[in-house]
Amino acid sequence: MKLKNILERIALLTAAEKDKQLEEYKQLKKLLKELRKKRNELEEKIAGEDDIDRCKELQDKLKIIDTQRRKGLDLLKELKESRKSS
Amino acid sequence: MALMRKLLLPVILVLLGYAFWLSTDITQIAAGVAIFLFGMVALEDGFQRFSGGLLERLLNHSTNRLWKALNFGIITTTLMQSSSLVSVLTISFLSAGLINLAAGIGIIFGANLGTTTGAWLVAGFGLKVDLATYAMPMLVFGIVMIFQKSPVLKGIGWVLSGIGFLFLGIHYMKEGFDAFRDTINLSAYAVPGLKGLLLFTLLGVVATVVMQSSHATLILTITALAAQQITYENALAISIGANMGTTITAIIGSISANIAGKRLAVAHLIFNLLTGLIAIIFIQQLLIAVESISDLTGIADDNYALRLAVFHTLFNLLGVILMMPFVSWLVKLLEWLLREPESVVVKPKYLNDAALESPQAAIEVVRKESERLYDLATRIIAHGIGWQKRDVLGQDDLNLLIENRQMPPSEDFDKAYATHIKYIYSAIVQFVIRARERITGTSGENLQGYSRALYDLVTAIKNIKHLQKNLLNFINSNNNDIKDAYNNLRKLVATTMRRIQEAREIDDTTEAMLILDHTLLQIEEDSMTTSDRIEPLIRSHSISAEMATSLMIDTEYAHNACRNLIAMAKVLFTGRDSTTVQLDQDIELNKDEMASIIQPDNPDS
Secondary structure (H helix, E strand, C coil): CHHHHHHHHHHHHHHHHHHHHHHHHHHHHHHHHHHHHHHHHHHHHHHCCCCHHHHHHHHHHHHHHHHHHHHHHHHHHHHHHHHHHC | CHHHHHHHHHHHHHHHHHHHHHCHHHHHHHHHHHHHHHHHHHHHHHHHHHHCCHHHHHHHHCCCCHHHHHHHHHHHHHHHCCHHHHHHHHHHHHHCCCCCHHHHHHHHHHHHHHCHHHHHHHHHHHCCCCHHHHHHHHHHHHHHHHCCCCHHHHHHHHHHHHHHHHHHHHHHHHHHHHHHHHHCCHHHHCCCHHHHHHHHHHHHHHHHHHHCCHHHHHHHHHHHHHCCCCCHHHHHHHHHHHHHHHHHHHHHHHCCCCHHHHHHHHHHHHHHHHHHHHHHHCHHHHHHHHHHHHHHHCCCCCCHHHHHHHHHHHHHHHHHHHHHHHHHHHHHHHHHHCCCCCCCCCCCCCCCHHHHHCHHHHHHHHHHHHHHHHHHHHHHHHHHCCCCHHHHCCCCCHHHHHHHCCCCCCCCHHHHHHHHHHHHHHHHHHHHHHHHHHCCHHHHHHHHHHHHHHHHHHHHHHHHHHHHHHHHHHCCCCCHHHHHHHHHHHHHHHHHHHHHHHHHHCCCHHHHHHHHHHHHHHHHHHHHCHHHHHHHHHHCCCCCHHHHHHHHHHHHHHHHHHHHHHHHHHHHCCCCCHHHHHHHHHHCCCHHHHHHHHCCCCCCC
16 A cells, blocks of 8 residues: 555656646747847847947847857757657 | 633633533534534635636736726625635735735625625525535535545535535534424523614624634524524624624734735724624614515515525625725725834835735735845945945946045944844745745745845845945045956946846846846956956055955955846846746856857867
């Protein structure tokens, strides 16, 4: 009976973990989409910006987003593979 | 008083035990009441599980007008057959600032009206049919559903069981009073006239306070009336007393609420006392009105239970009609009567126990209190770097502010921290711990996120405190190099606070995060170039070695303070939930990645 209870709890935990992973996956996709949109906005602003300091600021922001997107895409891939294997 | 409270329970138990020994019929009636009360608890629990935030969302959208608030109170209390759940949620939302006092009063008025439907249900339906026949299958199905894993099915199970227990409780009360009639006729002890009116009103108050439910008192009265154990006039008086008695519960519940919750409880008391008084003074007129309505609607002359239901609805409706035009006046009176007390130590403004009843309310009060703590902290941080808060968060050029050489505000940093920060911070941490005992999942993690954000804020304050010691000294130094270096630290902290304010004020959360990330990048750039700035000053003997070491340590304090403030702002001011905050942290740039942006040509980055 005790073993059965333990197995039931593990099953519940696993199911909860799967739900959490799915939620993370969805949120990450949404976040990456927002970052891509922001990236496009920044590119447009840079194209039309004459002020050197302002241009540098926008370019730095663009680099931040690019790095975050790259990391986000790697994480998305990991989550996808983790979901397939479980 | 404490002794009386301790003795109350044993006394009640002894009295009950004695009554049970005297008569099995009393046992049956009391058991009926107990089962009824349990049914109400089960129903409340079921609605809380099943609605899972729906009620809170409805409350949010349905109360921006007084008539909407009134309707909300009527409908929800009718459906749930419990004004106490609606009252508790209302106080919780009011304490969290999610609704205003006028809306809260409207809901309470509506709940008072909604609660009268219970009398109609029992008098119109419950007394005519064998409720046990309906109760038993409900209980069976309900219990089966309670044992299911799905929270929705569990909730339905509790609701069904709750209704089943309510029916069963009414059934036992009916049976008990019917049997009781054969042994003793309580109506022989009826007290007529004004004396009876006042005595039985008091009895209604006492019964409601003891059972913590005006509903239970009313149902008990109706079943006794149907069994002719009490007279019609005395039953009316008990119903008035039950209305008044329910406010005692609200007053007791508001003891742990903040000032807004207390105001609402007093509004409830004023409304119910006034309504009760009106009912007592105009009882004859009300009885005539009951007769007319009963004749119009075809209620039989000897159907006193239904006439009681009419009376109960009528005097509550009268109270609502009389009080509604004066709600704004009542709000002013309450705000005047119950004012926010002043205190040397700044106390929490939004935290209160009532907010623990709802995850959304708990998160909202923690968020508001945390933002308030940040606003208090910005003043201390500004003074810590030798400026006024309005200068730090204003639009003036910081170089101009430095040139103006205004005397830094004098303030005891430790005292300011003790009076303005420490108490509230401790209160928020304690509140979050208590809230997380009952709030789990994403809501619980959100609360924990705020707690961690405030740790970052307090750590930032501590860093500024360490920085302040030398900063206020060196910004007045004759040595221009050391003065410039420390002024640069002031500008760094002030700029960080301005960027945080900018992020706080925009709706686009992605843009807000980008502003904060970019500010962090600038801090790291400053950090990476610290030794490049200080070493030449040492080599050229522009500053002494002692000044240099102070500057290096204080620069690190300034950088850490800024990093802590940004980490706090990412949680507090971007409106992200805990899952997204965690993802933000996962994709956040590390030091190497920032270095590669700052120094793209450096092969080491």
